């Protein structure tokens with residue numbers, strides 16, 4: 001690292017001073033916190049836990065306060081760029097936030113487009129200690145430095161490479177120091193834009209989505225903290241894997257949830273269903289069936305409403321009530337609001353008659369009339385209250401009612417499939433599945449509009465059904481989404497094969513698709529093996545181009561698992577042993593027998609809560625059921641029984657996609673350990 005010694009000393013002094021100033025700023029905030037604590041004391045446990053975590057990080061001398069510097073314009077003004085803003089006592093910036101507009105050229109400037117900067121400096125750190133720096137002139141004649149250059153002429157950066165090659169340990173970490181230009185463009189896209197980010201495994205989709213959430217929270221702080229930001233992930237262990245990233249970036253105002261958690265307020269999940277039935281329940285046509293089911297409750301009034309008041313009996317004839325209903329329905333309001341409006345419309349007709357007799361009444365009297373028993377009873381008879389669980393119970397247990405609602409939408413065979421073979425006695429004793437809860441969520445929204453958040457980041461979105469996507473879309477109805485996924489990694493029976501369908505179900509048809517192509521995780525040799533599956537699982541998609549310098553170690557072996565495991569303790573970095581779900585108990589026994597310490601991914605999901613600080617990703621060795629491998633990564637992966645992983649899925653194509661996911665989790669080495677033949681789609685391989 002060609003760092004001038006005296007300049008390095010100056011930079012170290014600058015870092016020490018920035019730390020002192022941050023301490024001063026923190027002390028001031030702590031004083032303010034005390035004052036505000038009363039308001040937020042009982043804010044969610046999660047927020048409190050994350051706030052604590054953030055504080056730890058703020059105090060952590062191992063986290064560099066800045067990682068880069070740019071020199072701008074003819075005056076050669078310099079800006080240090082870091083995770084958060086630090087200013088001196090006069091309010092002058094010492095470190096600027098990586099999300100501030102002034103930081104953009106640090107990420108995007110190239111010699112061809114220097115964006116007004118003359119130099120870019122990257123710092124090397126070891127455990128928070130500044131060890132050196134690397135300068136990259138962008139506009140001067142001396143920029144033809146020795147050494148290899150990247151395609152756009154940018155000199156090769158050792159610091160960048162070291163960061164990308166750094167071994168993975170523990171949960172996911174931020175990439176704020178090394179966000180690449182194509183990633184930065186996505187991170188800083190305007191808030192209003194709904195985006196789909198399609199990218200092969202390891203291209204940084206999750207990282208980019210989380211950094212985009214942090215960027216949006218910074219750029220639209222007031223709006224986003226007021227209206228909320230949500231990160232949706234495929235399962236709880238994945239959420240635990242990524243949960244430190246936003247707090248490390250100083251952001252604690254984002255909620256994380258799985259789809260199950262999001263719709264879980266309607267009822268607990270107590271059952272699962274066969275793939276075909278789950279697929280049908282997730283089909284977008286179900287929305288039309290449910291809409292019909294809800295609105296089928298509105299009856300045509302046949303009787304006159306009679307409202308006794310004093311010695312008078314006021315009347316609203318049936319045809320007027322019918323008229324009122326037609327007007328309300330033409331407004332396309334939610335069902336429950338419509339019922340309230342009907343009460344008011346009926347009361348208004350009475351009010352007008354009363355006023356015609358010379359009585360002057362105000363709005364309060366209107367409200368009182370709307371709440372009288374005769375008006376309420378009349379309205380409830382023609383526009384009855386609907387309860388989602390009871391309605392879904394009726395749809396799934398009463399074939400005649402289902403036929404009325406599904407006629408012309410679902411075939412008879414589909415209706416039969418949907419109907420419970422052995423209906424529960426009542427809605428209260430029904431054993432709902434996740435797909436049912438998503439239907440209940442749709443019903444709840446037909447009754448009362450779901451509140452919209454400002455922004456949702458949804459990961460592994462290719463796996464969501466149309467009805468699940470609708471559940472997310474309505475939570476971003478007046479906001480926007482960042483949708484992350486890879487069609488080649490789709491492993492649910494209801495998965496999407498086209499992003500424009502996904503956008504349509506989210507009710508964001510104008511959203512647009514971005515692609516990430518540079519692979520930061522998987523080394524070239526491992527990609528080459530996994531990519532052999534692409535023609536069978538996603539013919540249109542390209543494999544990523546590995547940016548890793550290391551080609552990786554790939555071993556395919558028929559050796560007994562115990563022999564493979566012998567080498568595990570000596571491996572540096574994290575190790576994931578991925579096995580078919582059904583093999584977990586057996587392999588757990590083998591691991592215990594050979595005396596290895598390990599954690600099982602996904603275990604204790606039900607016991608843990610958001611404040612639980614322990615994570616399976618702190619263990620050196622994780623036993624990973626194949627169904628939970630998605631989104632995770634390990635320095636070393638041992639993939640046990642690929643044929644078993646493929647066979648565990650409902651069909652061969654899904655099995656191959658699951659295998660593709662499992663093959664692409666390794667950062668440094670992959671051992672594929674098999675006894676049965678490998679799937680022929682992997683082509684010819686030689687086993688050791």
Ligand SMILES: Nc1ncnc2c1ncn2[C@@H]1O[C@H](COP(=O)(O)OP(=O)(O)OP(=O)(O)O)[C@@H](O)[C@H]1O
Nearest residue numbers: 175178179180201202203204205206207520521631
């Ligand atoms: N610009 C970057 N600099 C350094 N590391 C990066 C960069 N982008 C991504 N990475 C690293 O690459 C790895 C893969 O990133 P990530 O998990 O976000 O990819 P993904 O596309 O979501 O993968 P998958 O499809 O398997 O879920 C992570 O370790 C991440 O930190």
